[in-house]
Amino acid sequence: MSNRKIRVLVAKPGLDGHDRGAKVIARALRDAGMEVIYTGLRQTPEMIAAAALQEDVDAVGVSILSGAHNTLCPRIVQLLREQGMNDCLVLVGGIVPQEDLPKLKQQGVAEVFLPGTNTEDIVKFLRENVKPRE
Amino acid sequence: MPETKESSSPVEVEKERWEKETLDPTLAKRPERKKSFQTVSLKEVDRLYTPLDVEHIDFSRDISFPGEFPYTRGIHPTGYRGKLWTMRQFAGFSTPEETNARFKYLLEQGQTGLSVAYDLPTLMGYDADSPLSEGEVGKCGVAISSLADMEVLFDGIPLEQVTVSQTINAPASVLLAMYLVVAEKQGAGWSRISGTLQNDILKEYIAQKEWIYPIKPAMKLVVDTFEFCTEHVPRYNPISVSGYHIREAGATAAQELAFTLRDGIEYVAWGVDAGLDLDRFVPRISFFFNAHNDFFEEIAKYRAARRIWAREMKERFGSSNERTLQLRFHTQTAGVSLTVQQPLNNIVRVAIQALAGVLGGTQSLHTDAYDEALALPTDRAALIALRTQQIIAEETGVVNTIDPLGGSYYLEALTQKMEDEALDYFRKIDAMGGMVAAIERGFPQREIQDSAYQYQKAVERGEQVIVGVNKYAMTDEPSEVPILVIDESVRTHQVERLEATRSKRDAAAVAKALDNLRLAAQRHENTMPATIEAVRAYATLGEICSALRDVYGIYEEPAF
Numbered sequence: 001m002s003n004r005k006i007r008v009l010v011a012k013p014g015l016d017g018h019d020r021g022a023k024v025i026a027r028a029l030r031d032a033g034m035e036v037i038y039t040g041l042r043q044t045p046e047m048i049a050a051a052a053l054q055e056d057v058d059a060v061g062v063s064i065l066s067g068a069h070n071t072l073c074p075r076i077v078q079l080l081r082e083q084g085m086n087d088c089l090v091l092v093g094g095i096v097p098q099e100d101l102p103k104l105k106q107q108g109v110a111e112v113f114l115p116g117t118n119t120e121d122i123v124k125f126l127r128e129n130v131k132p133r134e
Numbered sequence: 135m136p137e138t139k140e141s142s143s144p145v146e147v148e149k150e151r152w153e154k155e156t157l158d159p160t161l162a163k164r165p166e167r168k169k170s171f172q173t174v175s176l177k178e179v180d181r182l183y184t185p186l187d188v189e190h191i192d193f194s195r196d197i198s199f200p201g202e203f204p205y206t207r208g209i210h211p212t213g214y215r216g217k218l219w220t221m222r223q224f225a226g227f228s229t230p231e232e233t234n235a236r237f238k239y240l241l242e243q244g245q246t247g248l249s250v251a252y253d254l255p256t257l258m259g260y261d262a263d264s265p266l267s268e269g270e271v272g273k274c275g276v277a278i279s280s281l282a283d284m285e286v287l288f289d290g291i292p293l294e295q296v297t298v299s300q301t302i303n304a305p306a307s308v309l310l311a312m313y314l315v316v317a318e319k320q321g322a323g324w325s326r327i328s329g330t331l332q333n334d335i336l337k338e339y340i341a342q343k344e345w346i347y348p349i350k351p352a353m354k355l356v357v358d359t360f361e362f363c364t365e366h367v368p369r370y371n372p373i374s375v376s377g378y379h380i381r382e383a384g385a386t387a388a389q390e391l392a393f394t395l396r397d398g399i400e401y402v403a404w405g406v407d408a409g410l411d412l413d414r415f416v417p418r419i420s421f422f423f424n425a426h427n428d429f430f431e432e433i434a435k436y437r438a439a440r441r442i443w444a445r446e447m448k449e450r451f452g453s454s455n456e457r458t459l460q461l462r463f464h465t466q467t468a469g470v471s472l473t474v475q476q477p478l479n480n481i482v483r484v485a486i487q488a489l490a491g492v493l494g495g496t497q498s499l500h501t502d503a504y505d506e507a508l509a510l511p512t513d514r515a516a517l518i519a520l521r522t523q524q525i526i527a528e529e530t531g532v533v534n535t536i537d538p539l540g541g542s543y544y545l546e547a548l549t550q551k552m553e554d555e556a557l558d559y560f561r562k563i564d565a566m567g568g569m570v571a572a573i574e575r576g577f578p579q580r581e582i583q584d585s586a587y588q589y590q591k592a593v594e595r596g597e598q599v600i601v602g603v604n605k606y607a608m609t610d611e612p613s614e615v616p617i618l619v620i621d622e623s624v625r626t627h628q629v630e631r632l633e634a635t636r637s638k639r640d641a642a643a644v645a646k647a648l649d650n651l652r653l654a655a656q657r658h659e660n661t662m663p664a665t666i667e668a669v670r671a672y673a674t675l676g677e678i679c680s681a682l683r684d685v686y687g688i689y690e691e692p693a694f
Contacts, residue, residue, distance in 0.1 A: 015254035015270050017343025020383050020470075023583050024590050040691060041343055042266075066254055067509070067620065071269030095474075097509060097617055115474045115507055116603040118594050 006034045006130050007057040011048045012041050013076070014068045021093055022063040028119035029061075034126070045072055049079035052088060058130040059089040059110075061122075069096050069104065077108035087131045093117070145185045174428040175386030175585075176592060177551075183543035191546055196441070200536045204444040206437050206549065208495040209460040213536030214527075220498035221523045222299060222464065226251030226276035227510045228624050230286035233276040237291060239513065245520055247498060248291070249299040251275035252309070257344045259305040259679030262628035272624035274510070275301075279628060280674045282635045284312040285319070294322035298329040299374070299464070299498075304346040306333035307355050307662060308678050311669040314367065330371040330420055330464070333359055336397040336569055337376050340578045341383035343691070346679055349570055351686035355661060356401065357408045360415045362662035371420045373401060374464060380578075381424035382470045384586020387435045388552055390424060392559035393569075393578045395442055399560075400569035402451060416447065417457035423496075425487040426468040431552075432487070434545055436494025437537075438552035439463065465491035466500040472507040476602035477615050480504035485522050492526055493539055499523055509617040576692065632674065639672040647671045648681045655685040 010026045012019055019041060026036045037055050039048060052060050062076060073092055080088050089110040096104070096112050104112055111125055171179045180187075191197065198204060201211030210216055223245055226233050237248055252275040255267035261279040262271045271277045278284055288298075293316065302309045310331050317327050335352040338345045345352065356373065363372040377385075377394030385393065398419060405415050423439065425432055443461035447453045467487040472480045481504045488501045501519040503511030511519070527533060539545045566572045573579070592598040599605045647668035654664040661682070668678050 015258050015260075015266060015344075016274070017338075017345075018383075019343060020586050024384075024587055027583075027587050028590070040693070044266075066270055067273040068269035071622075095507065095509070097619075098614060116600070118604075119590065120594065 004133055006059070006126055007037070007055060008034055008059045008061055008126065009037050009039065009048070009052050009055055009057045010061045010063070011039045011043055011051070011076075012063050013043050013045060013048060013072045014064055014066050015042060016064065016066040016068075017041055018065050019063070021065070022061075025061060025063070025093065025119060025122065029123065029126070032120075032123040034123075045075040045079055048076055049083060052080060052085060053083050057088060058133075059091060059126055061091045061093060064092065064094040064096070067095070069094065070100060073104055073109055074107040081108070089126070089129055091122070091125070093122075143186070143189075149184055149186065172592075172597070173387070173431045174426055174589075174598065175388060175431060176588060176598075177386070177388075177431070183547050185543065187543050187547035188550075191550055196550070197540060197546065203448075203456075203459060205440040205460055207537035207540050209440065209462060213495070214492075214533035215536070218527050218533065219492065219496050219523075220247045220297070221245050221520060221527075222247040222249045222498045222500055223516060223520055224249040224251050224299075224301065224466065224500045225511075225516065226253075227274075227618065228272040228276065228620050229627055230276055230278065230283045232272075234287055234289055234291070236513070236516070237287075240516070240520065241291075241296070243517060243520055244524065247297045247299065249500060250287070250301060252300075252302055253277045254344075255279075256309075256675060257302065257304065259308075259346050259675060261632060261674050261676035262625055263632055264676055267625070269622075271622075271628055272620050277624065277628045278309070278312070278675065279632050280635050280672055281312050281315055281669050282631055282672065283628070284309075284316050288313075288316050288320075292322070293317045293320055293327050293329075299332075300329070301332045303332055303335055303338050303342075304344055304352065305675060305679050306331050306335075307359050307665050308669065308675055310359060310363075310372070311662065311666040314666060315669050324367045326369065327367065328369040328371075330374050331359065332376060332422070333373045334376045334397065334422075336400060336573065337379050337394070339573045339689070339691075340380055340393060340397075341385075341582060342379040345689045347682065347686040348689045349573065351655075351682075352689070353401075353404055353570065354658070355682075357404050357410070358660045358662050360401075360405050360418075361408065361410055361660055363418065364410065364415045368418075371418050373418075374420045374422045375401065376422040378422050378424045378466055380582065381426060381468065383582050384589060385582045386585050387426065387428070387431045388555035389559070389578075389581055389585060391435050391439055391442075391552055392556040393582075394421065394423070395439060395446070395556060396560055396563050396569050396572075398443065399446055399450065402447075403568065406451070412451055412453055413455040413458050416451075416453070417455070417460075420497075421461055421463035423463055423465050423491075424468050425465050425491040425494075427471050427483065427487065429486060429490050430539075430545055430548055432490040433494045433539060434548035434552050436463070436465075436491070436496065437540075437545075437549045438556065440495070441549070442553055442556055462497045464498040464500070465494070465496040467491070467502045469502055469506055472502060472504070473600060473602055474507045475607065476611060477504050477508060479602050480507070481518060481522070484519060485526070488522055489526055489530070489532065492532060493537075495537065505615050505617055508615065510620070512616055512618050515615075574692075635672050635674070643671040644668070644673045644677070647673055648677060651678065651681045652685055655682055
């Protein structure tokens with residue numbers, strides 16, 4: 001296994017501006033030794049997928065609190081896959097009702113982290129699930 | 135007999151004796167549970183407060199009587215004995231029809247004022263049919279794209295009798311214009327209607343981040359509403375300077391206090407620079423604070439807020455008008471404190487937070503519904519939230535006397551500490567050239583981000599307890615609560631009305647009104663009259679904001 005650091009794109013799609021969670025996660029992942037790129041606010045799925053490709057990330061962490069997750073998340077996954085990023089994990093954090101979880105996972109979201117999640121659990125999840133590169 | 139040292143007061147001597155004779159033996163037998171006790175803002179709390187902690191506080195100078203300078207104990211001489219706070223529940227979801235029905239339901243249940251929550255496209259100045267609105271229409275609030283939607287929203291609600299608060303910022307002048315035109319169509323005179331526009335753009339750049347234009351033209355739009363309302367809608371509050379969102383973004387109580395009041399000072403300064411009469415427009419500036427978990431820290435914050443504002447208006451701006459000196463505020467319980475886990479526990483959190491707001495002397499109050507960490511509130515959850523306020527008002531007896539905690543050693547010392555911390559921030563921000571300059575440098579934004587991160591770490595270390603999350607968690611939680619789901623049919627419905635509105639209106643009149651608005655903006659004239667004309671012609675929110683974007687450009691957040 002190479003010594004390549006895990007690279008994560010923290011993304012904030014949709015119109016919502018509440019970025020407390022995204023910024024706390026970005027800092028926690030950096031403190032855990034990962035390389036983090038934060039997209040800034042109001043990114044379309046297309047912009048997020050393009051940034052993921054350009055930055056060659058292992059995972060995309062999507063923060064959504066507005067209820068738009070069912071529209072935005074599947075599209076992000078789809079765009080990543082279309083550009084050949086089959087191993088790129090898509091993690092979702094934010095306010096997501098329990099009943100939406102199975103569908104999101106079925107659509108290719110690796111994990112959904114709900115409010116109250118420990119940042120260390122997210123670090124652990126990434127370390128265990130990011131595929132090592134050749 | 136040896137004389138006691140001059141510096142030692144009898145209380146100091148007594149306290150030392152108590153520590154030696156009573157406290158130390160107890161500590162030796164059983165140490166305290168923790169080395170350090172902290173507020174939710176991670177501020178150290180002492181074991182005991184005594185007259186020594188309030189030595190520098192002078193009753194008549196710093197505490198005084200309610201209704202008198204510096205208003206620490208409240209702005210009304212009779213407190214809640216004269217009039218209870220306004221129970222104003224923030225509501226808005228889905229279509230204007232659905233929200234109108236919720237408003238009528240809340241009024242029937244004894245709510246005394248309305249507060250409109252708009253959806254994200256409305257907050258950002260986009261119409262329901264904009265590609266950017268996909269997935270967001272009616273989700274976080276009610277969807278309003280034109281006057282036609284606003285007419286439905288307030289159908290059957292007499293605006294001359296009910297005060298309405300509108301949570302809208304970047305496009306606030308447009309929603310104010312819509313409100314005024316609806317009132318006019320109802321026959322409610324502008325001189326008689328009352329209500330509040332949030333219209334606090336500074337805290338958008340600092341915390342909530344729903345902006346459209348760059349900071350300076352956005353501030354000009356705010357000043358336009360001050361000027362217009364002072365002349366034409368004199369009982370209306372054109373701004374609610376908000377700490378709520380600053381706190382939700384992670385600020386400490388003292389940061390919330392400091393940045394909010396410094397924002398308030400910035401608005402006053404801009405108004406004065408624009409030539410407005412201080413004692414005519416400042417009395418209509420209102421405030422909005424958070425009510426978080428740490429009970430005493432919150433009460434101290436509200437008391438300090440009144441004292442600081444009175445002193446700043448007097449000393450910085452030279453006002454002696456009592457309405458200018460009096461800080462009036464709305465309170466909302468802390469959404470960020472609500473947990474998804476064991477959601478019924480939120481009812482208890484909300485009750486205690488609301489009590490802090492009441493003991494701090496709030497003028498109006500929103501209590502969060504217990505299901506708000508999951509979704510927008512259901513009818514049932516919204517009703518319990520309202521009943522919580524009614525129980526505090528009618529059953530607990532805390533309203534019977536004014537500022538019942540005034541004089542508590544702890545509370546007075548904490549109030550003083552809050553004031554000191556806020557003034558310390560004022561000095562830093564003043565040195566940067568004011569709040570607009572401080573925001574451009576990312577100063578308050580960075581301070582808040584740091585506090586948010588420190589708090590998260592304290593929670594993860596277990597130093598800050600969240601019941602049901604990092605302590606007393608249950609792996610197998612009982613019954614889920616029902617939640618309100620907004621589906622995409624709302625967008626279809628809204629787009630249909632938007633299309634119908636566009637086809638019925640006089641297109642030439644709309645184009646002319648939008649041209650006039652661009653001209654007014656270019657000439658630095660007050661934009662309100664032209665905005666009202668555009669609204670009357672059924673120009674949409676998106677079209678009006680686009681016209682202003684053409685002139686002002688858009689804000690891009692710098693990286694920090």
